[in-house]
Amino acid sequence: MTPDEPTENLEGAGPSDRGRLMPPPPSIIWALGIAVTGMIIYIARGLVLILLLSMGLAYVINPIVKRAESVAIKRGLAVTGLYLGIVLSLLVTAYFVAPLLRAEISTLSGGYPAFTQRLDETIDAVQEEIAIKYPSVGQLFPAREARYERLNDFIKEQTADLPSLVGHLATIAIAAAFVPLFSFFILRDSPKIIAFTMDRLPPAEIETSVAVWCEIDRVIGRYIRGLALDGLVIGVAASLGLWMLGVNYPLLLGAFSGLANVVPYLGPILGGGVAMLTALMQFKALTPLSNVLILYVVIKLLDDTVIQAQTIGKSVHLHPMLLLASVTTVGHALGLIGMILAVPAVTVIQEIIKLFLERRRVRAGVSGPYSGKSVYIQPYVC
Amino acid sequence: MSGFHWPSWTIDPEQLRRLQFLEKVPLFAGLSRRQLGKLLVKLFEKEYGAGETIFLEGEPGKALFIVLDGTVSICRAGPGGEHRLATLDPGAYFGELALIDDHPRLATARAEEDAALLILYKSHFDGLIEGNSTIAIRVMGNLLKTLAGYVRMAQAPSANHNPATIPASIAALEQNRTPAEGTGR
Numbered sequence: 001m002t003p004d005e006p007t008e009n010l011e012g013a014g015p016s017d018r019g020r021l022m023p024p025p026p027s028i029i030w031a032l033g034i035a036v037t038g039m040i041i042y043i044a045r046g047l048v049l050i051l052l053l054s055m056g057l058a059y060v061i062n063p064i065v066k067r068a069e070s071v072a073i074k075r076g077l078a079v080t081g082l083y084l085g086i087v088l089s090l091l092v093t094a095y096f097v098a099p100l101l102r103a104e105i106s107t108l109s110g111g112y113p114a115f116t117q118r119l120d121e122t123i124d125a126v127q128e129e130i131a132i133k134y135p136s137v138g139q140l141f142p143a144r145e146a147r148y149e150r151l152n153d154f155i156k157e158q159t160a161d162l163p164s165l166v167g168h169l170a171t172i173a174i175a176a177a178f179v180p181l182f183s184f185f186i187l188r189d190s191p192k193i194i195a196f197t198m199d200r201l202p203p204a205e206i207e208t209s210v211a212v213w214c215e216i217d218r219v220i221g222r223y224i225r226g227l228a229l230d231g232l233v234i235g236v237a238a239s240l241g242l243w244m245l246g247v248n249y250p251l252l253l254g255a256f257s258g259l260a261n262v263v264p265y266l267g268p269i270l271g272g273g274v275a276m277l278t279a280l281m282q283f284k285a286l287t288p289l290s291n292v293l294i295l296y297v298v299i300k301l302l303d304d305t306v307i308q309a310q311t312i313g314k315s316v317h318l319h320p321m322l323l324l325a326s327v328t329t330v331g332h333a334l335g336l337i338g339m340i341l342a343v344p345a346v347t348v349i350q351e352i353i354k355l356f357l358e359r360r361r362v363r364a365g366v367s368g369p370y371s372g373k374s375v376y377i378q379p380y381v382c
Numbered sequence: 383m384s385g386f387h388w389p390s391w392t393i394d395p396e397q398l399r400r401l402q403f404l405e406k407v408p409l410f411a412g413l414s415r416r417q418l419g420k421l422l423v424k425l426f427e428k429e430y431g432a433g434e435t436i437f438l439e440g441e442p443g444k445a446l447f448i449v450l451d452g453t454v455s456i457c458r459a460g461p462g463g464e465h466r467l468a469t470l471d472p473g474a475y476f477g478e479l480a481l482i483d484d485h486p487r488l489a490t491a492r493a494e495e496d497a498a499l500l501i502l503y504k505s506h507f508d509g510l511i512e513g514n515s516t517i518a519i520r521v522m523g524n525l526l527k528t529l530a531g532y533v534r535m536a537q538a539p540s541a542n543h544n545p546a547t548i549p550a551s552i553a554a555l556e557q558n559r560t561p562a563e564g565t566g567r
Contacts, residue, residue, distance in 0.1 A: 070419030072397040073388060198428055204435040206428065207501075211444035214503040362442050362486050 042333075049337050050175050054182035058190070059224040061086075065187055079188045083180075101251055118281055125284035212355045219316060219351070220344045226312030231258040233307050234299060238271065241295040245288065247279045257296075261303075263339045264327050268303075272296035316347055397422070400450070400500070407448055409475055409528070412520045420514065424506040430493035439490045443480030445503045449473065452497025458489045469494060478525060481507055 041048050061082065068078035130137055186193075201209055235258020242250035257271030272293070279292040318326070326346040331339035404410050404418045413421070427450065430436060436447060439459060447454075454470045467489060470476055476491055481504055511518035 066423045069394075069397060069423050070416075071388065072393050072401055072419070074392060074394040074397075077392055194426065195428075198426065203430055204438050204441075207437045207444050208442060210426065210501070211503055211505065215505045218505050218509050358442055358484075362440070 046171060049341075050178050051182060052341055053175060053179045053337070054186055056224050057179055057183040058186040059221050060228045061183070061187060062190075062221065063225070075191065076188050079184065083184055097251070105252070107248070122281045122284045126280065126286060126289075129286055208355065208359065212351055216348050216351050219347050223312060223316050223344060223347070226308075227262050230303065230307055230311040231261045233311070234258050234261045234271075234303060237299050237302070238275065238296070241299065242275060242292070245279070245291050245295065247275065247288070247292060248282050249278060253278060257299075263336065264323065264343060266327075266339065268296065268300050272300075316343055318343065318346060318350070322346065400425070400427070403450060403473075404448075404500075406473055407475060408473075409446075409448075409478070409521060409524050411524055413517060417514070417517050417520075420510060421502075421517065424502060424510055426501045426503075427498060428501055429496065429498045432493055432495045432497075434493045436491035436493060436499065437477065437487050439488065440486045442484060443477060443487050444505075445477060445501050446475060446481050446507070447477045447491065448475045448500040448502070450498040450500050453494040454497055454499070455492050455494045456489045457492060464490070478528065480504055481525065 064082055065075065065078050068082075069075055198206055198210060235254045237254075238257040239250045239254025242253055247253065253271075253275045256274060257268075260267040260271040260274075263270070275296065276289055276292045279288050283289070316323075323343065323346075326342040327339050330342035330345060401415070401418060401422055404422060405415075410418060410421065425448075430452075436454065437443070449470050449472050451472055454474075454476065455466050456468045456470065456476060457464045457466050477487070479485065479488075481502075507521075511521070
């Protein structure tokens with residue numbers, strides 16, 4: 001290097017280079033990339049939700065396809081055969097269960113015009129029962145007219161946004177049509193999608209990058225399959241319990257409880273709440289209401305201690321506070337489906353962060369939690 | 383599987399080829415066809431071009447690799463540049479220590495010519511053995527035999543150390559040995 005060079009460089013960086021923009025640091029590019037991706041996901045959230053639900057369904061079905069693949073059966077053939085089998089099973093189930101469900105739904109919809117009247121009568125009856133048993137509490141209840149007015153206002157408020165309700169129903173109808181279709185293609189072509197992605201990764205990065213995907217796949221697969229099985233068990237238990245208690249629409253209420261159960265924390269409250277409301281309107285008394293409450297508390301306790309341990313297990317390693325915060329936040333952004341997807345989404349983020357931290361630790365030469373320092377090494381081997 | 387055979391038009395020839403290949407891999411010796419099938423669906427197949435790096439020394443180990451086609455060289459950086467520790471042919475496996483712990487890789491693996499590898503990730507292996515104790519016992523038993531062989535070779539007189547025949551992992555371990563360790567405690 002000659003003494004002139006710095007001068008030349010300085011001169012070169014003069015008026016012409018000063019205006020030239022330097023590329024931003026990688027952290028800024030990453031942050032921008034994440035922000036843009038997040039925005040695209042938010043804008044196309046309808047399609048994203050359908051895709052995520054399709055992936056969820058594919059996760060539930062995938063073990064059966066894998067079983068067929070393990071005896072070298074063609075994947076496409078296995079998926080097609082399985083879908084045909086599912087359609088056939090649904091048709092058979094519909095043939096036997098549909099008349100029962102249809103009867104429940106038609107009774108329910110037929111009784112809708114008298115709904116407010118029945119609700120009013122129920123509240124009257126319960127108030128009366130409480131007032132007889134606990135006179136001091138009974139004095140606290142509002143007059144019937146005031147309550148009737150409030151109830152009417154509430155119903156008007158809830159039914160005022162009819163276009164939005166129709167929109168939601170349309171989304172559900174579209175999802176019902178597209179989710180099975182998308183999941184079929186995801187199941188059939190997932191090995192090709194994985195191979196395509198792996199071919200585009202730098203070869204030396206494949207091991208660590210795909211390892212994250214494998215861990216996410218394992219955790220989420222277990223969680224979703226466990227959740228589906230858990231919902232099924234809850235649904236059957238609730239249906240049986242409600243049928244034994246003589247509550248109307250046990251199949252519908254059980255199915256709703258099973259479905260609602262996929263929403264962490266709020267699902268069981270929602271399922272139990274609807275069943276209790278139905279029991280309250282049917283019997284207009286406190287005792288059957290408390291029976292239903294006991295039934296749902298018992299189911300919840302069994303779910304937490306026995307059923308979940310067998311179905312979901314410890315597949316998701318999230319702190320309860322983080323779990324609750326993620327359900328609330330994602331639920332606020334994406335609604336009910338967001339609540340269901342919150343846990344897998346946070347798990348994905350957690351696994352990616354874990355990988356980055358591990359790589360940083362290894363590159364910095366810092367030992368991890370399972371490093372050799374924690375392992376007893378014999379001074380000899382013989 | 384023993385009594386029933388699926389019609390030939392339902393069988394995926396590639397998958398069958400991989401299944402038959404796995405039967406010959408020493409790490410999976412003793413596993414039944416059914417157990418090998420369970421293992422097979424956990425594997426990824428990846429092709430590497432000649433000279434492409436499979437993993438780098440010092441990176442976290444996450445998977446076991448089985449050479450399906452082609453050859454792979456295991457190298458390690460030294461004072462005089464990188465030198466080869468072993469060359470692996472179809473049927474050989476490497477990176478097996480990743481199934482045991484999460485230590486950084488001891489050596490670099492590189493495709494010497496165009497190669498196809500089967501990759502078994504630790505998380506998938508852990509998932510598989512959780513519900514299949516027989517697979518766990520057989521594979522871990524085979525792995526322990528291999529490791530015991532490595533230890534014996536490492537402690538044998540240096541005259542027996544032919545670089546062409548030393549397993550990759552032990553060759554890498556050999557590079558790490560201090561004189562005190564080398565003389566045997």
